[in-house]
Amino acid sequence: MPDHILLDPTAETQAAIVPRLKRPPSIKGKTIGLFDIAKMRGDEFLDRLDELLTARGHTVKRYRKKHFTHLAPIELKQQMRSECDLVIEGLAD
Amino acid sequence: MMRAMAQDAVPQIDTGGKRAEAHAFVAVVKRDCPTCALAMPVLREIEARGCKLELHVQDDLSFAAGFADVRDDTALAASYRYGIDTVPTLIRLTDGREDLRAVGWRREQWQAITGIAALGAGLPDYRPGCGSLTMDPGMPARLKVKYGNTGLASRRIELAPLADPVEACYERGWSDGMPVVPPTEERVLEMLDGTARSPREAIGMVPPNLAECTVEKVAINAVMAGCRPEYMPVVLTAVEAALMPAFGLHGVLATTNACTPVVMVNGPIARAIGMNSKGNVFGQGNRANAAIGRTLQLVVRNVGGGRPGEIDRSVFGSPAKYCFCFAEDEDDPRWESYAVSLGFSPQASTVTVFPGDGITQTIDHISRTPEDLCRSYAGCLRAIYHTGHVIGVQAFLAVAQEHANVFYAAGWSKARVKEQLDGLLKIPVRELVPGRSGLSGLTAEEKADPDRLIPKFKNGTFNIIRAGGSAGKYSAIIPSIGGRGSIEPVTREIR
Numbered sequence: 001m002p003d004h005i006l007l008d009p010t011a012e013t014q015a016a017i018v019p020r021l022k023r024p025p026s027i028k029g030k031t032i033g034l035f036d037i038a039k040m041r042g043d044e045f046l047d048r049l050d051e052l053l054t055a056r057g058h059t060v061k062r063y064r065k066k067h068f069t070h071l072a073p074i075e076l077k078q079q080m081r082s083e084c085d086l087v088i089e090g091l092a093d
Numbered sequence: 094m095m096r097a098m099a100q101d102a103v104p105q106i107d108t109g110g111k112r113a114e115a116h117a118f119v120a121v122v123k124r125d126c127p128t129c130a131l132a133m134p135v136l137r138e139i140e141a142r143g144c145k146l147e148l149h150v151q152d153d154l155s156f157a158a159g160f161a162d163v164r165d166d167t168a169l170a171a172s173y174r175y176g177i178d179t180v181p182t183l184i185r186l187t188d189g190r191e192d193l194r195a196v197g198w199r200r201e202q203w204q205a206i207t208g209i210a211a212l213g214a215g216l217p218d219y220r221p222g223c224g225s226l227t228m229d230p231g232m233p234a235r236l237k238v239k240y241g242n243t244g245l246a247s248r249r250i251e252l253a254p255l256a257d258p259v260e261a262c263y264e265r266g267w268s269d270g271m272p273v274v275p276p277t278e279e280r281v282l283e284m285l286d287g288t289a290r291s292p293r294e295a296i297g298m299v300p301p302n303l304a305e306c307t308v309e310k311v312a313i314n315a316v317m318a319g320c321r322p323e324y325m326p327v328v329l330t331a332v333e334a335a336l337m338p339a340f341g342l343h344g345v346l347a348t349t350n351a352c353t354p355v356v357m358v359n360g361p362i363a364r365a366i367g368m369n370s371k372g373n374v375f376g377q378g379n380r381a382n383a384a385i386g387r388t389l390q391l392v393v394r395n396v397g398g399g400r401p402g403e404i405d406r407s408v409f410g411s412p413a414k415y416c417f418c419f420a421e422d423e424d425d426p427r428w429e430s431y432a433v434s435l436g437f438s439p440q441a442s443t444v445t446v447f448p449g450d451g452i453t454q455t456i457d458h459i460s461r462t463p464e465d466l467c468r469s470y471a472g473c474l475r476a477i478y479h480t481g482h483v484i485g486v487q488a489f490l491a492v493a494q495e496h497a498n499v500f501y502a503a504g505w506s507k508a509r510v511k512e513q514l515d516g517l518l519k520i521p522v523r524e525l526v527p528g529r530s531g532l533s534g535l536t537a538e539e540k541a542d543p544d545r546l547i548p549k550f551k552n553g554t555f556n557i558i559r560a561g562g563s564a565g566k567y568s569a570i571i572p573s574i575g576g577r578g579s580i581e582p583v584t585r586e587i588r
Contacts, residue, residue, distance in 0.1 A: 005277065007249065008247045068344070069343065070579070071343055
């Protein structure tokens with residue numbers, strides 16, 4: 001059996017290179033989303049950020065996905081994008 | 094595939110009143126066929142009657158010496174084009190198109206096709222032909238690749254003529270570390286013979302890249318993993334089950350935990366494809382167990398892009414991440430199988446995918462009552478991850494024959510054993526560890542009472558199955574993270 005032509009077992013996709021957004025020069029007047037991925041104690045970290053940001057007069061919105069083992073639903077990502085200027089995500093335990 | 098024609102069925106032949114001379118004939122023969130040797134004088138007679146005869150020989154051209162139009166078909170191009178599966182085959186062409194064919198030697202058929210009444214008068218009425226070389230093992234797929242349109246969509250990767258294809262697979266990152274079978278088009282076509290589903294059918298999106306996975310991509314990875322085509326229904330169902338949202342494959346892959354998809358097969362197909370449910374059930378040595386489990390891992394790696402050190406963040410990993418696949422032992426009817434307990438028929442074949450880290454054994458040679466044995470189990474089950482860990486922990490308990498005999502003798506069902514263990518696996522709040530694995534998964538009310546009893550599997554699933562060898566008082570725990578709403582066992586029936 002000729003073995004020199006193989007079929008590609010991968011999804012044959014290429015990684016899309018998405019340039020990072022530039023950091024805003026200032027967060028003054030921005031709406032800041034705090035995104036809790038539902039890992040243990042992520043809320044403690046985000047609660048503290050909420051306190052600090054709110055105390056400085058920033059507008060803060062909170063978001064949470066159902067469980068950290070599952071990807072955030074598209075609707076939630078779209079909601080954050082439409083309601084916030086920037087989002088801070090608490091990733092780990 | 095080749096057109097099949099039953100050798101013992103006589104097709105209704107209508108010559109339409111046309112004389113044989115109005116037609117052309119194509120015959121395919123090989124020397125290594127006694128029926129062809131028998132039919133050669135008949136073919137000479139057809140030619141002698143002035144009929145145009147194109148004679149294709151699959152092996153030894155000298156077999157047809159003296160014929161006017163002999164074609165060398167050792168490359169089997171014509172045999173493939175005419176869909177020959179048996180020799181001799183005699184085909185009648187009218188206006189260049191086939192309208193009749195005879196397979197093997199059947200005198201009345203040959204006479205009818207040629208319109209020559211006394212053709213082969215001295216020969217037996219019937220002799221079956223022999224297999225065409227187009228039907229040799231591996232040949233149908235090879236010819237389809239060479240002369241046909243395979244319809245396969247995947248990119249072809251041409252290696253240098255002397256390149257080692259196994260090494261080429263390593264170089265491209267397609268291997269789990271062990272050699273893979275090079276996925277040639279021929280092997281993939283043969284693998285696809287194991288399913289009636291279209292190669293183009295999409296069966297789900299594989300994390301972490303959420304890449305579309307087709308039946309064809311599964312077949313390619315099944316080849317690489319060492320599957321036989323008859324494993325394909327199990328393989329496809331296992332991949333589908335693992336891609337169900339409830340299983341949470343992304344989490345299973347991305348976690349720092351050692352867990353990995355475990356594939357358990359129930360029902361008749363497990364026996365049909367020779368899966369192991371008994372001695373060394375979780376170990377090496379059974380092709381179906383090994384290759385089916387490995388295919389799922391390769392699909393995650395190659396289609397989904399899930400690789401260690403990238404999205405796979407496991408601290409330790411586990412040998413189970415090469416493959417962890419087995420059949421539940423359903424031979425003793427005293428306990429219903431896992432699938433039956435879910436409501437599937439005993440005649441249904443199912444695949445269950447659940448997360449597991451590997452195994453840890455419970456050894457108890459002493460207990461002779463179900464109560465004592467359950468106490469042993471409970472001690473071992475409580476220790477999973479941490480004696481005070483009750484959130485996001487779950488397990489399957491595999492009970493081998495000698496332990497099962499203790500429960501059988503007492504008339505305890507699986508459900509009764511589970512009920513007993515549920516009662517034993519209650520841990521006071523004061524013994525729970527703080528933080529992620531303990532208190533943080535409890536309500537304020539639960540935390541407030543140090544004497545309150547919390548189930549070990551507070552939000553995790555706990556199931557009991559039968560598997561393993563007949564000698565030795567063992568059971569095995571397959572622990573994992575996860576639980577209801579995050580990472581759960583998923584069962585699908587094989588269709």
